[in-house]
Amino acid sequence: MSERRTVVQALSTLLTNGYVKGFVTGNIYTGPLKHVCVPTLNCYSCPGALCACPVGAVQVVLAGGGGFDPTAPHTIWTKLAGILSGAPVFVIGFLTLLAAFVGRASCGWLCPFGWFQDLVHRIPVPFTKRGGGARGLHYLKYLILVGMVVLMPLFLVDSFGFSEPYFCKLVCPAGTLEGGLLLPILQPDLRGMLGKLFAWKVSLLVLLIGLMTVFRRPFCNWLCPLGAWFGPFNRISLYRLEFDKNKCVQCGLCMKVCPSGLDPVRECDSSDCVRCLDCGHICPKQAIAVRGPGLPSATTSRPADAVPPSAPGTGH
Amino acid sequence: MRPMSDRTAFRESRRGALRNHAWLAVAATGAVLLALGIALGEPAKIFEKATAICLQCIGIG
Numbered sequence: 001m002s003e004r005r006t007v008v009q010a011l012s013t014l015l016t017n018g019y020v021k022g023f024v025t026g027n028i029y030t031g032p033l034k035h036v037c038v039p040t041l042n043c044y045s046c047p048g049a050l051c052a053c054p055v056g057a058v059q060v061v062l063a064g065g066g067g068f069d070p071t072a073p074h075t076i077w078t079k080l081a082g083i084l085s086g087a088p089v090f091v092i093g094f095l096t097l098l099a100a101f102v103g104r105a106s107c108g109w110l111c112p113f114g115w116f117q118d119l120v121h122r123i124p125v126p127f128t129k130r131g132g133g134a135r136g137l138h139y140l141k142y143l144i145l146v147g148m149v150v151l152m153p154l155f156l157v158d159s160f161g162f163s164e165p166y167f168c169k170l171v172c173p174a175g176t177l178e179g180g181l182l183l184p185i186l187q188p189d190l191r192g193m194l195g196k197l198f199a200w201k202v203s204l205l206v207l208l209i210g211l212m213t214v215f216r217r218p219f220c221n222w223l224c225p226l227g228a229w230f231g232p233f234n235r236i237s238l239y240r241l242e243f244d245k246n247k248c249v250q251c252g253l254c255m256k257v258c259p260s261g262l263d264p265v266r267e268c269d270s271s272d273c274v275r276c277l278d279c280g281h282i283c284p285k286q287a288i289a290v291r292g293p294g295l296p297s298a299t300t301s302r303p304a305d306a307v308p309p310s311a312p313g314t315g316h
Numbered sequence: 317m318r319p320m321s322d323r324t325a326f327r328e329s330r331r332g333a334l335r336n337h338a339w340l341a342v343a344a345t346g347a348v349l350l351a352l353g354i355a356l357g358e359p360a361k362i363f364e365k366a367t368a369i370c371l372q373c374i375g376i377g
Contacts, residue, residue, distance in 0.1 A: 030367040035359035044366040045374050052366035056373060060365040061358060090353020090362070097346030100339045168373035179374035193376050201375030236338035 002278060005108070009115035015050075016040065016112065017178070022047030026186025037091055039098050040111035041226050043168075046178035047186060054091050055149060055172070055226050059165035061088040063153035095226075099233035103240060107220055107227050108276035113174040114220055118259075120212040129215050135261075137222040138272055144171065145225035167225060169197070173205040216259035220274055231271030239292035241268040241280065247287035254279035254288060264288050 016038045019029040029050055037054040044052045064086075098106065107114055121128075148167040157163045168175050180201055184190045211218040220227050234240060243265060254264040257279060260272040264279040268288055280288040289296070353359070371377030 028367070028369055032363075034366040035363045037362070043373060045370045052362050056370070057362045057366070060370075061361055064361065064365075085356050088353070088358065089349040089356065090358035093346045093349025093351070093353055095346075097343055097350055100343035100346055165370065165373055168370065169375070172373065175374045179369075180376060183369065183374060184376065190371075190376055193371070197372075197377070198375045233342065236335050236342060238339040238343075 002281065005276060005278075006115075006118070008109050009112075009118070012040070012110040013112040013115055016042050017046060017048035017050070019048045019050055022049075023182070023186070026183060037094060038110075039095065039106040041113050041172070041174045041224060042111075043172065043175040043178045045175065045183070047182055049178070053174075054095055056165055056168050056175075057091045058088040059149055059153045059167060061091070062086070062150065063157075063163035063165060095229055096233075099230045099237060101238045103234035103237035103275055104227060104230040104271075104273060105239075105275035107224070107230060108274035111220075111226075113177070114217065114274065116177065117212050117217045117219060120209055121216050123213050125213045127214065138260075140222050141224055141228040144223055145228040149225045170200075171204065171223065173201070173208050173219060176201040176205045216261075217274065221260055221272060227274070231273075234271055234273055234275070235269045239290055239295070241273065241275070241277075241288055242291045243268045244287045244289075247285040249285055249287075251284065253282045253284070257282050 022028055026047060028045060028047055031050075033050045034044065034052055036051055037057050038051045039054065041055060042049055042051070042053050044056055144167060148171065152166040153163045155163075156166070180198065184194060208219055215221070241264070245265075248265060250265070255262070258264060258273075259276060259278070260270070260274060262268075262270050262272055264273075265287075267273075268279070277290065280286070280290065
């Protein structure tokens with residue numbers, strides 16, 4: 001499963017960053033595909049990006065000022081249209097529709113930056129921590145979603161009513177990796193513009209890369225606002241993980257491989273689960289599996305009694 | 317493991333049934349918002365922003 005997921009992640013990264021000409025000329029793709037978003041964090045200022053990033057798109061729509069003028073006379077319908085015309089309903093609708101079917105699966109299977117984190121974690125270091133680090137840090141991504149992606153672009157506005165994509169500007173390491181490091185190499189004119197912001201963002205990226213070697217997916221677990229949006233839908237999505245307690249032999253293998261540090265036996269529909277399915281793959285009794293239309297339904301079987309195999313490696 | 321009482325079993329099954337249908341409400345909401353966004357021309361706004369290099373976004377500007 002892990003190898004198959006790696007192949008899917010690689011294909012997804014190539015597909016969403018397939019504008020080869022951009023990597024040669026340093027110019028970004030400006031074709032019609034940029035009308036739509038990918039369901040992953042993928043900077044649209046990357047020379048190879050073919051579509052827009054949903055987190056960037058939400059911020060620029062909010063930051064661009066809405067069509068609602070509170071001082072003008074309005075009927076209820078024109079007010080509603082005004083508010084909606086300034087809200088990123090297209091992106092939110094797209095992300096919600098996708099999450100209704102598969103929850104946070106695009107984090108585990110499609111996200112280029114998620115794949116990058118998986119690859120970096122394979123670098124051998126003297127010590128690693130199982131799972132996703134301190135649990136309290138997992139709530140940070142919700143604060144980032146509400147604060148930096150929604151409230152700051154809405155309310156920190158200039159005299160013309162425009163704002164900035166604060167998450168992209170101050171945090172997003174995917175933008176630094178995919179665009180910030182590449183574009184100054186490809187476009188020498190940009191090198192003169194590098195300053196404190198660039199130093200901050202590169203430092204943050206370096207820090208995260210260091211953390212990636214120790215923890216699994218620190219950005220997904222702690223900081224990603226897209227994961228924060230998708231996460232709560234894990235509980236109700238059409239295709240979701242289900243645990244069959246009658247099959248479980250309590251070997252703990254699933255807990256050892258979970259990149260989010262979850263105990264899938266107790267919390268297989270947690271908001272932190274990135275739906276990588278490694279737990280289901282490693283389970284010797286298939287006690288954890290994806291359920292949904294077209295897939296085998298959960299069956300109540302006799303309690304498992306076999307001794308589980310020894311734990312295979314968890315990535316190192 | 318202690319067997320579930322009838323009431324607990326009923327609650328569990330009702331919760332399961334709600335969860336089984338909640339995705340439909342969420343999907344419908346998503347589809348409506350998506351259609352509304354298209355009708356309001358949001359893809360054009362996204363296109364306009366996504367076709368210019370956002371120097372701030374990548375830490376340059």
